[in-house]
Amino acid sequence: MSPVPENCFVPTSEIIAVEETELNKKQCNTGKWQKMAKPHAFTVYYVKKARNHRWRCSDVTFWCVDEHLCNQWIQALKELLEMQKSRPKQLLVYINPYGGKRQGKRIYEQKVAPLFSLASISTDVVITEHANHAKDNLLEVNINKYDGVVCVGGDGMFSEVMHGLIGRMQKDSGIDQNNPKAPLVQCNIRIGIIPAGSTDCICYSTVGISDPVTSALHIIIGDCQPLDVSSVHHNNTFLKYSVSLLGYGFYGDILKDSEKKRWMGPMRYDYSGFKTFLSHHYYEGTISFQPAKHALGSPRDKDSCRTGCYICKKSEQQLAEQQKECGLKYEEDEEEWKVIKGKFLAINAVNMSCACPRSPKGLSPAAHLADGSADLILVRKCSRFDFLRYLVRHTNQDDQFDFSFVDVHRVKSFQFTSKLSDDNESSVTDIGKKRFGQFCRDHPACCCNIANSTWNCDGETLDSSAIEVRVHCQLMKLFARGIEENCKDEAACSQSSVEQLL
Ligand SMILES: CCCCCCCCCCCCC/C=C/[C@@H](O)[C@H](CO)NC(=O)CCCCCCCCCCCCCCC
Ligand SMILES: Nc1ncnc2c1ncn2[C@@H]1O[C@H](COP(=O)(O)OP(=O)(O)OP(=O)(O)O)[C@@H](O)[C@H]1O
Ligand SMILES: [Ca+2]
Secondary structure, three states, X not given: OOOOOOOOOOOHHHEEEEEEOOOOHHHHOOHHHHHXXXXXXXXXXXXXXXXXXXXXXXXXXXXXXXXXXXXXXXXXXXXXXXXXXXXXXXXXXXXXXXXXXXXXXHHHHHHHHHHHHHOOOEEEEEEOOOOOHHHHHHOOOOHHHOOEEEEEEOHHHHHHHHHHHHXXXXXXXXXXXXXXXXXXXXXXXXXXXXXXXXXXXXXXXXXXXXXXXXXXXXXXXXXXXXXXXXXXXXXXXXXXXXXXXXXXXXXXXXXXXXXXXXXXXXXXXXXXXXXXXXXOOOEEEEEXXXXXXXXXXXXXXXOOXXXXXXXHHHHHHHHXXXXXXXXXXXXXXXXXXXXXXXXXXXXXXXXXXOOEOOEOOOOOOXXXXXXXXXXXXXXXXOOHHHHHHHHXXXXXXXXXXXXXXXXXXXXXXXXXXXXXXXXXXHHHXXXXXXXXXXXXXXXXXXXXXXXXXOEEEOOEEOOOOOEEEEXXXXXXXXXXXXXXXXXXXXXXXXXXXXXXXX
């Protein structure tokens, strides 16, 4: 055992497992244990917190001459672990073998399955064979058997599992998802994300790092993080749910172009990002929104949402009071609507910061995971140079909202209609398809918007440009705890030991 500093402890909630240790002859004959006639030992596996929100499984072995005492310790620690009621015992795991760099299966088998087995978690594993496999499966599987669902893949895979679970809850409760005002039923079965995708924004924004072992440990110790979900409708028809980015213009165009380049893997986004940046298209339309008056924070706040966030806690209380008062009532919300017309390079609505390795503070650094609101970011037509300055600020500490062409609003619902309505668009697109080559050759520097953009909904394209969006406060839960405040003494943080606890 490596030397450990004094006065360190690990809470029982962060112990992964306790096991009796079989001592081999060689171990017995080395070190101070040599003097013990017949040593007994047990090993405690625990969460070791390293830098940048990374967690690792560490262990410490305790030796003792008295077999009875050793067994008493094992028994006592196992009883403590049994008392941790939020820990999952049975999980349903979906693996997308084609997400990100196609490493999902290997990541799960080599890094995650051994930890689940150490923590005595049983699993049913499904390796998906096609898109929507996980979603369809969740609509019929005996869900009550499980304490959680794990998805191994990227944001798209998470989205599938989320749609399966939310859809299943509404179906079982007789709620019509096509009604935009329907009071959706909360989904209490938690989802765990093992990141193996291209952006992994949901994992990064809720854990602080995209790392499969860290996520597996959050699942094992039974963390719980509620999450806001937006429902997206068009003409009283349900389209999709979104938890991270609903983006029109820039991010919609990147996604549409990148879909043709899936073979490039995660690099496709940089390639399509560069192309879309150069094309510099803007789109005309009208945005109407209802400000989130109930929410305590503002998108320009300096503080971000962190573990135990008081703003999200307050929203949880408000939600509980509302449910006590009205139950599941259809919402007739008469609150004011604000209307903004304009030419936009990008319209981004985010339910969370959307931090990811490409942009560690995200599209809206002060957005909250569970406050019942989304940040609506409107980037109006500006020069390429200004748009580049705006983009670059996603990668440094400067304020990306401090531009005259950028507005940000905290909202609880919004609607968008393009100047070209969807119905008129098909004819325009046909004309565009025929004439686009010539059109752009004639005007090499043009940014003409001869067709609508598409909405990027958590990495999937939506079919209509006119949409109606409503944020549902804390509709679902993750095996996560939000991003922890940085540990002040990171050296000590990375060397915690259970020794003093015992
Ligand atoms: C000069 C560097 C500027 C870098 C600016 C980086 C901003 C990055 C912001 C990332 C926000 C991700 C939001 C998350 C969305 C997910 O729900 C979704 C599903 O996974 N991912 C994407 O749609 C995938 C979206 C991928 C977006 C990649 C954007 C790359 C932009 C590159 C622009 C290059 C301009 C260079 C000019 C010389
Ligand atoms: N077996 C499969 N074959 C083809 N597609 C699949 C399969 N399983 C899942 N999918 C689909 O693949 C899409 C993308 O997967 P995933 O999100 O895991 O990776 P990604 O797109 O690389 O990452 P990100 O979403 O983080 O950008 C998902 O929308 C999912 O529906
Ligand atoms: Ca939110």
